[in-house]
Amino acid sequence: MHIRLKIWRQENSQDTGKMQDYALADVNPDMSFLEMLDMLNEQLLGQGQRAIEFDHDCREGICGQCGVMINGRAHGPLKNTTTCQLHMRSFRDGDTIYIEPFRATAFPVKCDLKIDRTAFDRVIQAGGYISVNTGQAPEANSIPVGHPIAEAAFDAAACIGCGACVAVCKNSSAALFTSAKITHLVLLPQGAVEAQERVRHMVDQMDAEGFGHCSNTEACEAECPQQISVLHIARMNWEYNKAQLLKK
Amino acid sequence: MLDAKIPEGPLEDKWRHYKEHAKLVNPANRKKLEVIVVGTGLAGSSIAASLGEMGYRVKTFCFQDTPRRAHSVAAQGGVNACKNYKNDGDNVFRMFYDTIKGGDFRAREANVYRLAECSASLIDQAVAQGVPFGREYGGYLNNRSFGGVQVSRTFYARGQTGQQLLLGAYQALMRQVHLGSVQLFARHEMLDLITIDGKAKGVIVRNLDTGEIERHGAHAVILATGGFGKIYYLSTLAMGCNGSAIWRAHKKGALMANPSWTQIHPTSLPQSGEYQSKLTLMSESLRNDGRIWVPKKEQEDRLPNQVPEEDRDYYLERRYPAFGNLSPRDIASRAAKERIDAGYGVGPLKNAVYLDFSRAINDQGVDKIREKYGNLFRMYEKITGVDAYKEPMKISPAAHFSMGGLWVDYELMTTIPGLFALGEANFADHGANRLGANSLLQACVDGYFIAPYTLANYLADEIRTPATDIHHPAFDAAAKQVEDQLHLLKSIGGRLSADYFHKTLGKILYDKCGLSRAAEGLEQAIREIKALRQQFYADLFIPGGLAINSELEKAGRVADYLELGELMCHDALTREESCGAHFRVEYQTPEGEAMRNDKDFAFISAWGWAGENLSPVWNKEPLTFEFVTPTVRSYK
Numbered sequence: 001m002h003i004r005l006k007i008w009r010q011e012n013s014q015d016t017g018k019m020q021d022y023a024l025a026d027v028n029p030d031m032s033f034l035e036m037l038d039m040l041n042e043q044l045l046g047q048g049q050r051a052i053e054f055d056h057d058c059r060e061g062i063c064g065q066c067g068v069m070i071n072g073r074a075h076g077p078l079k080n081t082t083t084c085q086l087h088m089r090s091f092r093d094g095d096t097i098y099i100e101p102f103r104a105t106a107f108p109v110k111c112d113l114k115i116d117r118t119a120f121d122r123v124i125q126a127g128g129y130i131s132v133n134t135g136q137a138p139e140a141n142s143i144p145v146g147h148p149i150a151e152a153a154f155d156a157a158a159c160i161g162c163g164a165c166v167a168v169c170k171n172s173s174a175a176l177f178t179s180a181k182i183t184h185l186v187l188l189p190q191g192a193v194e195a196q197e198r199v200r201h202m203v204d205q206m207d208a209e210g211f212g213h214c215s216n217t218e219a220c221e222a223e224c225p226q227q228i229s230v231l232h233i234a235r236m237n238w239e240y241n242k243a244q245l246l247k248k
Numbered sequence: 249m250l251d252a253k254i255p256e257g258p259l260e261d262k263w264r265h266y267k268e269h270a271k272l273v274n275p276a277n278r279k280k281l282e283v284i285v286v287g288t289g290l291a292g293s294s295i296a297a298s299l300g301e302m303g304y305r306v307k308t309f310c311f312q313d314t315p316r317r318a319h320s321v322a323a324q325g326g327v328n329a330c331k332n333y334k335n336d337g338d339n340v341f342r343m344f345y346d347t348i349k350g351g352d353f354r355a356r357e358a359n360v361y362r363l364a365e366c367s368a369s370l371i372d373q374a375v376a377q378g379v380p381f382g383r384e385y386g387g388y389l390n391n392r393s394f395g396g397v398q399v400s401r402t403f404y405a406r407g408q409t410g411q412q413l414l415l416g417a418y419q420a421l422m423r424q425v426h427l428g429s430v431q432l433f434a435r436h437e438m439l440d441l442i443t444i445d446g447k448a449k450g451v452i453v454r455n456l457d458t459g460e461i462e463r464h465g466a467h468a469v470i471l472a473t474g475g476f477g478k479i480y481y482l483s484t485l486a487m488g489c490n491g492s493a494i495w496r497a498h499k500k501g502a503l504m505a506n507p508s509w510t511q512i513h514p515t516s517l518p519q520s521g522e523y524q525s526k527l528t529l530m531s532e533s534l535r536n537d538g539r540i541w542v543p544k545k546e547q548e549d550r551l552p553n554q555v556p557e558e559d560r561d562y563y564l565e566r567r568y569p570a571f572g573n574l575s576p577r578d579i580a581s582r583a584a585k586e587r588i589d590a591g592y593g594v595g596p597l598k599n600a601v602y603l604d605f606s607r608a609i610n611d612q613g614v615d616k617i618r619e620k621y622g623n624l625f626r627m628y629e630k631i632t633g634v635d636a637y638k639e640p641m642k643i644s645p646a647a648h649f650s651m652g653g654l655w656v657d658y659e660l661m662t663t664i665p666g667l668f669a670l671g672e673a674n675f676a677d678h679g680a681n682r683l684g685a686n687s688l689l690q691a692c693v694d695g696y697f698i699a700p701y702t703l704a705n706y707l708a709d710e711i712r713t714p715a716t717d718i719h720h721p722a723f724d725a726a727a728k729q730v731e732d733q734l735h736l737l738k739s740i741g742g743r744l745s746a747d748y749f750h751k752t753l754g755k756i757l758y759d760k761c762g763l764s765r766a767a768e769g770l771e772q773a774i775r776e777i778k779a780l781r782q783q784f785y786a787d788l789f790i791p792g793g794l795a796i797n798s799e800l801e802k803a804g805r806v807a808d809y810l811e812l813g814e815l816m817c818h819d820a821l822t823r824e825e826s827c828g829a830h831f832r833v834e835y836q837t838p839e840g841e842a843m844r845n846d847k848d849f850a851f852i853s854a855w856g857w858a859g860e861n862l863s864p865v866w867n868k869e870p871l872t873f874e875f876v877t878p879t880v881r882s883y884k
Binding site: 030041046053059089118137158 | 314373633696
């Protein structure tokens with residue numbers, strides 16, 4: 001395959017950045033999208049130019065570190081697929097592909113396609129956990145959790161923290177990310193104890209980080225590689241309102 | 249002589265006895281003591297969170313952009329614990345025995361017993377954190393089976409057990425960060441260990457975003473930096489996984505134990521081309537229901553579904569009827585290589601075998617299989633474009649786990665006082681072959697339940713030691729050396745990328761120090777690696793500056809791999825026996841099974857760094873078996 005690329009280049013967080021054109025010949029359709037970028041970087045290196053910086057690590061869709069906008073879509077054209085699991089067979093010979101970083105006020109660009117997603121860590125720090133110290137745990141089977149509840153909690157817990165939900169949202173809302181953690185923990189009896197404190201602190205932190213509000217366009221669910229459901233957002237709102245009402 | 253400091257007494261009393269007599273640090277003194285934890289996977293996050301909860305002052309470092317990315321996240325199938333919830337005869341001793349036998353009797357009895365003993369508490373801890381393990385309809389925890397055992401002791405969260413356990417540990421860590429007991433330094437890479445008066449006292453790290461070299465002092469340093477299987481380039485590991493932290497500690501005096509013992513995982517996706525950067529793992533749990541076969545006919549050109557039952561060779565069921573498709577990883581990988589090398593491989597490059605679910609789907613229904621493995625089947629389809637509910641998967645062996653690592657004693661302390669190594673970074677529990685679902689276990693047990701005790705035992709003698717002065721000459725010297733090396737790498741100005749050297753090294757190691765090894769090949773590999781290292785320092789090119797620069801990060805890691813790879817070959821060459829994953833072609837039975845030599849090689853090789861281009865120093869820790877008798881490992 002022969003492809004043309006238009007890629008966002010930005011020296012550092014202060015630089016304004018711009019799109020730059022590249023071309024690649026002999027792209028193998030079985031290559032992953034990131035292997036195509038590896039190939040481009042080898043080519044740039046041969047010309048003495050700086051490599052294109054992009055986030056990635058596990059390359060099997062679970063670490064959540066990769067993620068770019070590909071032709072305007074977070075993680076590219078396939079449903080429920082991270083950038084690293086996208087393969088060049090999803091494109092056609094002669095295609096022009098636009099590659100940009102995930103953009104949001106709360107996710108500043110660090111260099112080229114690399115962004116700063118530490119805001120997500122701070123949302124979790126605000127309460128995305130069960131307060132249990134090592135050694136305090138009771139016998140595991142003393143906390144029965146019904147099969148459907150355990151499965152539902154898992155569905156929410158499967159979030160990989162990639163930030164695609166924020167990148168596709170016109171408001172740059174982190175509601176899907178935050179609500180997934182709230183749902184995971186509130187569904188479980190172990191996590192219900194701190195439910196009210198947790199939801200208030202996490203939502204407040206989410207707002208403080210500069211993420212926008214949710215206006216129910218559901219774009220986040222459509223682009224989420226882990227199929228996290230927007231119903232969690234409804235639950236988060238319900239839990240939040242309940243917590244505000246019950247606040248002493 | 250290496251002293252592993254194994255407590256006296258019967259096997260089942262050793263750990264209890266240790267805990268009863270270990271020194272303690274009182275809560276008021278803990279806040280005066282600083283501990284550095286490098287790595288934020290399961291071992292790193294669990295120890296950092298646990299120490300924070302206890303009141304120590306902790307600094308934690310990872311090269312990823314957040315701790316939750318660490319590669320523990322990718323472990324799929326499960327975590328073992330001898331809860332005996334299935335009432336199928338499990339207990340601590342049996343789990344200990346399975347593990348030590350699985351490791352081909354090349355691990356310490358006391359360590360392995362402790363691993364099994366602490367396994368049950370881990371499940372309790374994880375459930376309390378909210379890890380959504382798979383459950384029965386009555387609400388109680390469910391189990392599945394894994395290779396090398398005949399009970400069901402593996403707890404799982406679909407095919408994402410590592411992710412869920414890591415998120416549990418990560419959330420515990422984030423809680424401590426919020427409370428101020430742990431300081432988090434993401435995007436920081438450790439580049440040197442500081443020793444003062446022979447004790448570990450700090451680290452030099454590089455901020456990968458700004459390029460700044462930073463100094464951090466502490467009363468103890470914990471390395472939980474994972475394995476170095478990425479040295480083979482093509483592996484199941486993440487792109488950033490590396491051996492640099494442990495290698496640099498090694499060069500400061502920590503011994504490396506059994507570095508050549510690498511687990512080659514039997515069920516990964518086969519390589520499909522030269523451009524490939526990664527071999528994706530398909531969980532071993534698939535072997536619960538999947539059957540492995542190759543055609544009986546060489547160069548079979550029929551599609552798998554068209555090959556009738558009588559023309560299929562279910563070679564694991566044939567060779568190992570007692571364990572069949574759940575034979576341990578080393579045996580399953582070697583058996584696959586044997587069939588592939590004999591010309592029965594399948595797929596376009598004839599480098600794979602089939603993993604077939606048709607019988608399980610027939611027996612249990614497609615919905616049940618989807619519930620158990622849905623995400624794995626989805627992942628398989630994304631990568632290969634093939635629907636594995638309709639035709640068999642194609643799988644192949646790939647480099648996966650480092651059984652070797654920094655030598656540690658029973659307290660998980662290396663040969664440098666105050667330097668501890670946890671999880672895959674150490675060598676301690678898996679012998680020459682790790683059983684499936686024991687890696688998550690070991691990482692967690694080291695971090696939650698062992699190091700909190702053994703570290704206190706060390707720190708109890710440090711309560712009068714003031715905070716480490718980061719302007720000590722040892723820091724000056726190390727910082728200068730780190731900067732010099734970065735500048736050296738940058739200034740070579742050749743024409744080849746770090747990846748080129750990494751791929752070349754990986755190929756040498758995979759061919760000559762991989763699934764099977766021979767003296768001649770290993771000697772040749774050592775020569776080739778030496779030459780490659782020379783070429784690296786003559787022909788490397790790194791574009792870009794000192795701030796964000798992935799090429800510079802890679803080059804530093806490859807520089808270390810080029811030294812570590814040579815040591816691996818040296819280790820494999822000197823071990824003139826076959827054991828576990830270490831298969832020397834000279835030492836095998838006529839049926840092709842490994843021939844262990846307990847008379848001459850029942851020891852751990854612990855290598856010391858002698859200096860650039862000098863032969864490593866060989867230390868041996870004898871392995872004594874007081875409680876079990878090493879047998880010929882048979883899964884037939």
